[in-house]
Amino acid sequence: MTSSVPAAEKLAELRVAFDRTFAVARSSQAADETQDLLFVRVAGDPYAIKVREISGIVSDRKTIAVPSRVSELLGVAALRGGFVSVYSLAALLGYGAASDPVRLLVLCGSKEPVALALSNFEGYFRVSSRQVHATEPSEATPGRVRQAVCVADVTRAVVNIPDLMASIGRRISAYPG
Amino acid sequence: MWTMGRKIAAGFALSFVLLALIGVVAFRSVNALTFTSYKVAHTHEVLEHIANLVSLLKDAETGQRGYVITGDETFLEPYRTSVVGIDKVVKDLRQLTADNPNQLKRIEEIESLIAAKLAELKQTIEIRRKGTFEETAKVIRSGEGKKFMDDIRRLTDQMDQEERELLKLRAEEVEAAASAARSTIIYGTLTCLLLITAAGFFITRSLAGQIGMAVRHVHSSSAELQSVANQQASGARESATAMSEISTTISELLATSRQIAESAQRVAHVAEETSAAARAGTQTVLETHESVSGIKRQVDLIVIHMLDLGKKSQQIGGILEIINELAEQTNILAINATIESAGAGEAGKRFGAVADEIRKLADRVGGSTKEIRALIEEVRAAVNTTVMATEGGTKAVDLGPPLFTDLKELIADLDEINAEFETADVALIIGANDVVNPVARTDKSSPIYGMPILNADKARNVIVIKRGQGAGFSGIENALFYLDNTRMLYGDGQAAVSQLIQAVKAV
Numbered sequence A: 001m002t003s004s005v006p007a008a009e010k011l012a013e014l015r016v017a018f019d020r021t022f023a024v025a026r027s028s029q030a031a032d033e034t035q036d037l038l039f040v041r042v043a044g045d046p047y048a049i050k051v052r053e054i055s056g057i058v059s060d061r062k063t064i065a066v067p068s069r070v071s072e073l074l075g076v077a078a079l080r081g082g083f084v085s086v087y088s089l090a091a092l093l094g095y096g097a098a099s100d101p102v103r104l105l106v107l108c109g110s111k112e113p114v115a116l117a118l119s120n121f122e123g124y125f126r127v128s129s130r131q132v133h134a135t136e137p138s139e140a141t142p143g144r145v146r147q148a149v150c151v152a153d154v155t156r157a158v159v160n161i162p163d164l165m166a167s168i169g170r171r172i173s174a175y176p177g
Numbered sequence B: 001m002w003t004m005g006r007k008i009a010a011g012f013a014l015s016f017v018l019l020a021l022i023g024v025v026a027f028r029s030v031n032a033l034t035f036t037s038y039k040v041a042h043t044h045e046v047l048e049h050i051a052n053l054v055s056l057l058k059d060a061e062t063g064q065r066g067y068v069i070t071g072d073e074t075f076l077e078p079y080r081t082s083v084v085g086i087d088k089v090v091k092d093l094r095q096l097t098a099d100n101p102n103q104l105k106r107i108e109e110i111e112s113l114i115a116a117k118l119a120e121l122k123q124t125i126e127i128r129r130k131g132t133f134e135e136t137a138k139v140i141r142s143g144e145g146k147k148f149m150d151d152i153r154r155l156t157d158q159m160d161q162e163e164r165e166l167l168k169l170r171a172e173e174v175e176a177a178a179s180a181a182r183s184t185i186i187y188g189t190l191t192c193l194l195l196i197t198a199a200g201f202f203i204t205r206s207l208a209g210q211i212g213m214a215v216r217h218v219h220s221s222s223a224e225l226q227s228v229a230n231q232q233a234s235g236a237r238e239s240a241t242a243m244s245e246i247s248t249t250i251s252e253l254l255a256t257s258r259q260i261a262e263s264a265q266r267v268a269h270v271a272e273e274t275s276a277a278a279r280a281g282t283q284t285v286l287e288t289h290e291s292v293s294g295i296k297r298q299v300d301l302i303v304i305h306m307l308d309l310g311k312k313s314q315q316i317g318g319i320l321e322i323i324n325e326l327a328e329q330t331n332i333l334a335i336n337a338t339i340e341s342a343g344a345g346e347a348g349k350r351f352g353a354v355a356d357e358i359r360k361l362a363d364r365v366g367g368s369t370k371e372i373r374a375l376i377e378e379v380r381a382a383v384n385t386t387v388m389a390t391e392g393g394t395k396a397v398d399l400g401p402p403l404f405t406d407l408k409e410l411i412a413d414l415d416e417i418n419a420e421f422e423t424a425d426v427a428l429i430i431g432a433n434d435v436v437n438p439v440a441r442t443d444k445s446s447p448i449y450g451m452p453i454l455n456a457d458k459a460r461n462v463i464v465i466k467r468g469q470g471a472g473f474s475g476i477e478n479a480l481f482y483l484d485n486t487r488m489l490y491g492d493g494q495a496a497v498s499q500l501i502q503a504v505k506a507v
Helices: A007-023 A028-032 A161-174 B003-070 B073-094 B100-129 B133-141 B144-342 B347-420 B493-506
Strands: A032-043 A043-049 A056-059 A073-079 A080-090 A104-109 A114-118 A121-127 A133-134 A146-149 A152-161 B426-431 B461-466 B487-491
Touching: A007 B347, A032 A146, A032 B133, A056 B144, A056 B347, A056 B493, A073 A104, A073 A114, A080 A104, A114 A161, A121 B144, A121 B347, B003 B073, B003 B100, B003 B133, B003 B144, B073 B100, B100 B133, B100 B144, B144 B347, B426 B493
Parallel strands: A043 A152, A080 A114, B426 B461, B461 B487
Antiparallel strands: A032 A043, A032 A121, A056 A104, A073 A080, A104 A114, A133 A146, A146 A152
């Protein structure tokens, strides 16, 4: 069989963990020592996105293609009564046009939000800040990856969302109108 | 494909055509030559007549002059002869040149001139006969006679010239015709010779090739025939040997049949015993058949329930997909709640903690659904395996009744076979164990008691060929192996039997 742990034990363990959350005192210091990350895969490579750098995530949103000279722009998607521009994260990271279906949109920015399209979302992880370290800049993704995180022997590049947004802004301003 | 006959016929046909062509050309050339020669002769005749005419006129003039000078009548003899001959010569000339209008026209002119000349000659002769030489000479000196003669010579010269030109032309024609005939004959003959030689060469070569191939075929066929004949001879020798062996075997069979007749009486009571045992075995088989049919019904029910279980597993898988989707959506909502709470400052921290817990729960639900999915897959695999196993069992049960029928027939056969062991000199057991164990017949405490067996132990001599002395399916020792009339031969069955056959043959 797949699991050797009886279901009753597992249920008890789950209850204890849930109760402990409300039993222990909240610590502001603990929040400073941890970082919340979204683990994703772009063209098969592992990446991480800092949760505090994004404004939300949505799934199952249809993207309508629009003509544009910006090759990374996939189109627009309806969101909360408005439209949001959808960019391919893979294309922004230099992987070229992605052919995988879009599964998740990561919303960035608050005033004029844009969405980064993902095809492979692995989960939400809270890691120690010590696990996040600076990395050498890459020629392929200049300025978009400054840090890396190592979890379960897998090193992931941490996407720098502010730099990515700035890059999108430069691309748009290069084609005014 | 050209056959040899066609090639030879073609060679002869070509030669015949060439010879016929040469003959036709030669015939035409000779004809032309003959015709041209005739024309040349004709021209020569015309020339001769022209010369003759001029000569006769000269003779006539000579006779006239002699008479005029001498007055002697004897000098007129040439004159008289010529006057008679001239008419004939002119007539012949007219006939000879009938095909030449120019010459005929000249002859007409010459005729009138000749008539005038002869009249002048006659006149002078008459004057001389009646008068003197001087009177006659006076007439002659008038030149009228000379003028006639000159005109006649001019015309005869013209005729002569034309005839000589014709002669020259015909000589050239003769030369051309002769040359053409020569060329035709020489080149035609050479060409014919060449073609005949070439045809002969090719026909000879083709004949040599075909004859050579035919000879090789005949040689090959004769070799095959010789091989077949050798095989037939060898087969005949083998047949003779086989017949000899058959004769020996028949003699041995006769001796054996005598022994069988002697032992026949001992068979009867053994057969009765075996028949009783067989009847007991048949009853057991029928009971077992009933039990197996019951098992089959149960197995069918199990298969139906297992298939139902498989369908239920599929339905659970579908529901699990929905739960997983809900967990993912909850996870996304919780992440969004965490993000929103972070933006709400201190007040949002409590909400953030709750959102964290919701997210963790959603994660755990997701993990649990994965485990459940794996468990369902295992259940489905187990169901499939069980269904396949039970189907295999059902097939085996279905095969049961025919097997039991076969078993009953086998038991019936045992009655006949066992009757023969009582009279057998040697029973050869190869690999068998429980089916020849006599305790099935003698020991009531044995687990195989009552099982139908072969009564091999009742033969005078028993030879058991086995790889070892191990027990059979029943797990008990075989009492047959320890009887006094049993000889154990350990080893491979096929090899041991071969050795036995060799040993018997050597005896």
